[in-house]
Amino acid sequence: MEGDAITVDGLGVRFRRNRRGRRSLKDLFGGSSRRSRPNEFWALRDVSFAVKRGESIGVVGRNGQGKSTLLKLVAGVLLPDEGSVTVDGGVAPLIEITGGFVGDLTVRENVRLTAGLHGMPRAEVNRRFDGIIEFAELEDFIDTPYKHLSNGMKVRLAFAVVSELDEPILLVDEVLAVGDKAFREKCYARIDELLAGGRTLFFVSHNERDLRRFCERGLYLKKGRLELDASLDEVLDRYNADYPA
Amino acid sequence: MTQTVGAPGSARRYLHSLWLLSGRDLRVRYSTSALGYLWSILDPLVMSLIYWFVFTQVFERTVGTEPYIVFLIMALLPWVWFNSAVTDFTKAFSKDARLVRSTSIPRSIWVTRIILSKGIEFLFSLPVIVLFAIVGGATLTWGVLLFPLAVLLQLVLLVGLGLLIAPLCMLWGDLERTTRLILRALFYASPIIYGIYDLPGVFPTLAAFNPLAGIFSLYRVAFFPDQWDPFALAISAVMCVGFLGAGLIVFRRLEPAVLKEL
Numbered sequence: 001m002e003g004d005a006i007t008v009d010g011l012g013v014r015f016r017r018n019r020r021g022r023r024s025l026k027d028l029f030g031g032s033s034r035r036s037r038p039n040e041f042w043a044l045r046d047v048s049f050a051v052k053r054g055e056s057i058g059v060v061g062r063n064g065q066g067k068s069t070l071l072k073l074v075a076g077v078l079l080p081d082e083g084s085v086t087v088d089g090g091v092a093p094l095i096e097i098t099g100g101f102v103g104d105l106t107v108r109e110n111v112r113l114t115a116g117l118h119g120m121p122r123a124e125v126n127r128r129f130d131g132i133i134e135f136a137e138l139e140d141f142i143d144t145p146y147k148h149l150s151n152g153m154k155v156r157l158a159f160a161v162v163s164e165l166d167e168p169i170l171l172v173d174e175v176l177a178v179g180d181k182a183f184r185e186k187c188y189a190r191i192d193e194l195l196a197g198g199r200t201l202f203f204v205s206h207n208e209r210d211l212r213r214f215c216e217r218g219l220y221l222k223k224g225r226l227e228l229d230a231s232l233d234e235v236l237d238r239y240n241a242d243y244p245a
Numbered sequence: 246m247t248q249t250v251g252a253p254g255s256a257r258r259y260l261h262s263l264w265l266l267s268g269r270d271l272r273v274r275y276s277t278s279a280l281g282y283l284w285s286i287l288d289p290l291v292m293s294l295i296y297w298f299v300f301t302q303v304f305e306r307t308v309g310t311e312p313y314i315v316f317l318i319m320a321l322l323p324w325v326w327f328n329s330a331v332t333d334f335t336k337a338f339s340k341d342a343r344l345v346r347s348t349s350i351p352r353s354i355w356v357t358r359i360i361l362s363k364g365i366e367f368l369f370s371l372p373v374i375v376l377f378a379i380v381g382g383a384t385l386t387w388g389v390l391l392f393p394l395a396v397l398l399q400l401v402l403l404v405g406l407g408l409l410i411a412p413l414c415m416l417w418g419d420l421e422r423t424t425r426l427i428l429r430a431l432f433y434a435s436p437i438i439y440g441i442y443d444l445p446g447v448f449p450t451l452a453a454f455n456p457l458a459g460i461f462s463l464y465r466v467a468f469f470p471d472q473w474d475p476f477a478l479a480i481s482a483v484m485c486v487g488f489l490g491a492g493l494i495v496f497r498r499l500e501p502a503v504l505k506e507l
Contacts (some may be wrong), residue, residue: 015505016505070433075347075506077345077346077349078501078504078505079504080501081501090249090253091349093349095346095347100343101343102341102343103343105269105273109269113265113266113269114348116261116262116265117262117265117266117344117348117350118249118348119249119250119251119253119261119262120249121250166249244340245418
């Protein structure tokens with residue numbers, strides 16, 4: 001559809017309940033009708049919605065209700081068992097704290113690698129490198145292996161790189177909760193900037209204030225289903241009614 | 246908005262990502278060791294010298310063609326490429342799980358990057374052949390023109406095997422050790438320390454059904470025209486394409502399960 005950045009249609013994905021469960025060849029190669037899967041559950045099912053370009057969506061739900069799974073499916077790092085996700089343009093994902101960084105490589109190499117894998121040409125990476133490092137406040141750690149950074153530094157670096165990518169869609173999981181207050185403010189200012197520039201934002205958070213700050217529309221996930229797709233205020237009201245503090 | 250290297254999903258972007266990851270592999274390998282590039286040569290060099298000593302100085306040898314060291318090394322170097330790539334296939338996804346989990350590049354890159362970086366090391370080790378050919382006094386023939394064809398066949402075979410092995414090993418841990426065991430057997434079951442024609446009875450025909458047989462013989466034609474074996478080559482080519490087809494199907498089928506497992 002014209003103007004839709006993300007189209008999710010009848011999306012469903014299932015996981016195994018226990019990791020050690022036996023897996024038979026029939027499970028993997030057989031058609032869906034032949035499979036016996038007593039040990040599986042649907043992490044998400046029958047989820048459909050469309051996001052317009054430039055919209056900012058807040059995803060609300062308790063832990064384990066499918067928020068991060070939905071983000072991963074939109075980011076394309078998980079494939080659906082049912083339905084489809086169509087994303088128009090690239091996605092800049094800030095999903096896990098360590099999102100896509102390699103422990104043994106230095107900060108410099110990690111920046112090059114991540115930006116490069118998102119299709120940024122080498123010259124462009126070089127041009128923006130200083131800006132990224134400055135934003136992450138890691139001037140003294142450029143040649144430090146990533147694994148030796150503190151958790152706060154890791155998040156700073158990840159956000160600095162991912163927000164510098166020219167992808168039209170930005171996914172932010174709860175990672176920012178790790179940074180200190182000053183840095184969080186800096187990140188939020190950057191997100192505001194990106195939104196003003198017409199990016200589409202997909203934001204997962206437990207923090208009501210953050211959600212209200214960025215998002216107009218909310219998606220409320222409950223037990224893997226899309227319980228409500230409405231304005232953020234409505235969604236938060238319903239969420240708070242379901243789980244009174 | 247600045248430009249990117251090709252649109253997501255385009256061939257150009259694929260090559261860009263592939264090159265980036267393979268280049269990183271090589272940089273890590275060459276920069277973390279003092280000897281760096283020499284390792285690419287040293288490893289096959291020492292192996293060749295051991296086999297040369299055992300099979301030309303210790304044992305009476307009735308197989309192969311003179312100069313044996315060149316005969317040996319023409320198959321040994323491609324074998325090192327094959328062996329190291331297949332060994333790494335078993336850990337293709339788990340080694341960089343974090344990166345796979347958070348980057349939506351085409352997943353086959355995690356297989357092809359192994360083939361490419363090991364392949365580049367193979368090319369780097371080719372001067373060893375030149376060295377031994379000069380020392381051993383082997384004469385280069387027009388057969389060397391078939392060398393690129395042998396490389397191409399081996400590439401097709403490796404891509405097919407990689408697409409099969411990498412996801413299967415991710416889902417069944419046992420297969421990792423099984424693969425290593427098969428590799429060890431395959432070393433002796435392939436014409437490396439011997440040639441196809443040295444096999445007795447029906448074995449030359451049977452051996453042709455090992456796709457490596459046709460490929461290794463083709464490499465050897467560069468110095469040993471008598472190793473030319475159209476039968477083994479034809480079967481090998483068919484099998485390489487077959488593995489590629491099977492690999493593509495299995496990979497597509499198992500990809501969602503692999504991503505869940507990471």
